[in-house]
Amino acid sequence: MPIKIPDQLPAFETLVNEGVRVMTETMAVRQDIRPLQIGLLNLMPNKIKTEVQMARLVGATPLQVELSLVRLGGHRAKNTPEEHLLSFYNTWEEVKERKFDGFIITGAPVETLDFEQVTYWDEMRQILDWTETNVHSTLNVCWGAMAAIYHFHGVPKHTLKEKAFGVYRHRNLDPASPYLNGFSDDFQIPVSRWTEVRSDDIAARPALQMLMESDETGVCLVHEERGNRLYIFNHIEYDSTSLSDEYFRDVNAGVTVKLPHNYFPQDDATKKPLNHWRSHAHLLFGNWINTIYQTTSYELADIGIKKG
Template sequence: MPIRIPDTLPAFETLLNEGVRVMTETVAIRQDIRPLQIGLLNLMPNKIKTEVQMARLVGASPLQVELSLVRIGGHKAKNTSEDHLLSFYQTWDEIRHRKFDGFIITGAPIELLDYEEVSYWDEMRQIFDWTATNVHSTLNVCWGAMAAIYHFHGVPKHTLKEKAFGVYTHRNLKPASVYLNGFSDDFAIPVSRWTEVRRTDIEKQPSLEILMESTEMGPCLVREQACNRLYMFNHVEYDSTSLADEYFRDVNAGTPIKMPHNYFPHNDVELPPQNRWRSHAHLFFGNWINEIYQTTPYDLEEIGTDRD
């Protein structure tokens, strides 16, 4: 089954051209099945690019998925038009009465701020608590993962001496995990962050289980059985050119930045990078969607009722 998104969303044509099956809302309502309800809290400045990245992976599922775009209510986006936000997004206050089978919380370029210094931190704390009762499974990504694991467990983030930037080999630590079904023993994942969470801090929390890890970059994916939470600290969703875009942006701005590790062929920035993580990105999201489908209640209103 295809992903169900608004017919006029910019991502619609992009996904269609890539061969992703996309369903119009008109066609979707004729199918007598309940689509999985997936929410995307998009904290990234370039919201359209992130929409495409996430919708591409969610939409590869054989199940019908309805994607709802969500934004922080008290924060004004600088890089996305107000028309786009008003047309396709709802604030969290507007959807907080709803329940979701799955909910994705993205990263945000605010890693070097203390959490309490983030202008919308109070709202984020409310959203994290809300996911415990209104979401069957939450996937927290990069800053969203660091913020969530700090909120729920007090796991700190540590500032790095230089940006972790490039494509790094990761190990499959739990091959029997439903989220790593079909994964290789090792695989490449893009990394782009100024902070890290450390294994020693995570291991102090018995409810947390590390599923993926890099020798150089540390923990990548952590599972928490309670509330079916996942914490993904790196960017499996990135496009082939995402790291290049970040690199050339900083170079053109005169910001000190090292060439991304193991990314450009022969370390030649004139050569187009090869995507070595796409298949595992699809595999991971497919496993997540499948696990939601297998375990979520048919009646959405039952979500979270066993967590009171």
């Protein structure tokens, strides 16, 4: 089944051109199927690009998925047209009475701030608490993962001496995990962050299980069974050019930045980077969606009732 997104969303045409099966709202109402309800709380500055990245991965499934775009109500986005936000997004306040099978919380460009210094931290705490009763499974990404694991478990983030930036090799720590079904023993994932969570802090909390780790950049993916939560601290969803976009953005702004590690062929920034992580990105999101499908309640209203 294809993914259902608003007909006029800019991601619609991009996904169709890539061969992703996309369903119009008109087509969806003809099918007597309960689609999986997936929410995307998009905290990234370039929201349109993030919509495409996430919808591409969520939509690569034989299941019918309805993707709802959500934004913070108390924070004004500076890099996305207001018309786009009003046309395609609801604030969390507008959707908080709904139930979701899955909910994605993205990264945000605030990772060097203490959590309590982030202007929308109070709203984030409310949203994270709300996921315990209104969401069956949450996928937290980069800063979203650091915020969630700090909120629920007190796991601190630590500032790095220099930015972890590039494509790094990772290890599969639990091949039997349903989230790593089909994963290689060794694979590559893009990393772009100034902070980290540490394996010792994860190991000290029995409720948390590490699933992926890199010798160079540390913890990548953590699972929490009780809360049906995944925490991924790196950007497996990135496009082929995401790291180069960040690199040239900084170069053009006069910021001193190193070449992304293991990214440009022969470390030559004039050459087109190759995507070495796409298949594993599809595997992770597909496994997450499949696990949701097998474990969520048939009746949306029942989600959250048996948690805890």
